[in-house]
Amino acid sequence: MRRHISSVVAFVVFAVLAWGVTAEWTEPGGLVSEARASLDRAGARNPVTAVLLSYRGYDTLLEVGVLLLAIASVWSLRRVPSTEPHGAERPLLGALLELILPLVVVAGGYLLWIGSDLPGGAFQGGALIAGGLVLARLRGAYEPRDGVWLRLGLVAGLLVFVGVAAGTLAAGGRLLEYPEGRASSLILLIEGAAVVSIALTLGAMYLGGRPDRGSDEP
């Protein structure tokens, strides 16, 4: 019964949505021309990166905050006790990782660097490196420990972003209004810290809970 009702509801929703999206759009193009016109002042040649970190930098700041909020929520839900490394059961994965992990790190760094000109950026590179961390965790080669370094890495992206935002306010401009000529360097600084946070956050979220403290913590 429940399945039939849900199918009917879904079909009605689809009909309404289909009627909505096939309506006559009056002004195709949106903000394309404005976005592309100010790319040199925005500090990036890739329009999507310019939107993400220049025009709508505030949204990206909140997005990095959401990442921290998510991992804090996951950590507050469960504890995941550390297990003995079980990599010996997966020799093929180990052989694959020896080949792939260096490539993953290089590709992630490349995505971060190329994001200013071509599709790429901090989130793409961070997600790729997080995938490498997940593979390493499956092999038992990466065991995150709740300690100073992991927590510092998790908050680094948000800290640097908020720091740059505070700096732009302190320098007399509006929030996240980059000074003349400094936009691309500030974007790279923000993205560099963000890629560390994104990779560590997504890698830690795969654990599903708070890991044990490291052996050097009391």
Added chain:
Amino acid sequence: MSPDPYLLAGAALFAIGLRGLLAHRNLLRCLLAINVMGSGVFLVFIAIGARGPLPDPVPQAMVLTGIVVSVCATGLGLALAERLQELTGRAELGEDDP
């Protein structure tokens, strides 16, 4: 290239995900259904941005943000489902099946 097929596909994905969300009790399937709905929304956004002669970067940036947020939400949802499994032994919604 007319974006109409992609707009309709996005709407269809949203509806399919909605049907899955309403029909299933297993939390993992509900999370997957929510992800499918999200994919439908992203597809509609991208298709809207592809209407003019040049692709619109603003919806693309919004979709990138949306993907990251939905990954975080899925991760948190999975942790919640695991916690529910630890507490009650099952990761399902409710006990009635009308």
